[in-house]
Amino acid sequence: MGSSTSVVIALAARPDGTSTGVAIALALVSIALVAAAAVTTRARRPRPVGDGRPEPLPSGVLEPPAVVGVLTGGYRTPDAAVTATLLDLAAREWVRLAVVDGSVVVLTRDAGRAGDPLRPFEQQVLNHVAGRAVGGVTTPAALVAARSRLDRG
Numbered sequence: 001m002g003s004s005t006s007v008v009i010a011l012a013a014r015p016d017g018t019s020t021g022v023a024i025a026l027a028l029v030s031i032a033l034v035a036a037a038a039v040t041t042r043a044r045r046p047r048p049v050g051d052g053r054p055e056p057l058p059s060g061v062l063e064p065p066a067v068v069g070v071l072t073g074g075y076r077t078p079d080a081a082v083t084a085t086l087l088d089l090a091a092r093e094w095v096r097l098a099v100v101d102g103s104v105v106v107l108t109r110d111a112g113r114a115g116d117p118l119r120p121f122e123q124q125v126l127n128h129v130a131g132r133a134v135g136g137v138t139t140p141a142a143l144v145a146a147r148s149r150l151d152r153g
Contacts, residue, residue: 109136
């Protein structure tokens, strides 16, 4: 029989102060060992390196924000994916954002930079925005409707 079995038998046979104290001491040592193991083996938070921006892909571009959102969001499309894609399209000059009479509008007549093809999901967002534009201009309210429709898609 092992020593832990002896302690259990000792507790059952004659529960005096000594055997109870030994059992409590063993329990406390066990708890301390488990806590120490949990602390020393937990994953450490990575330290930021440089300015925190990822390195570009060999082609020189970063992953689109919607792709990053899916990869970091448990492979679910985040609510902000359509908005992030639209802002990315504006940064890449596929659309322009402007303020007219105090309201933000999206101008959809731009064609993007040469050699900057759209991915299928980016084309889908651009098509929805352009489809809601009147004279090449649309409003944030129309974009909310576009996002709702894209979510069902």
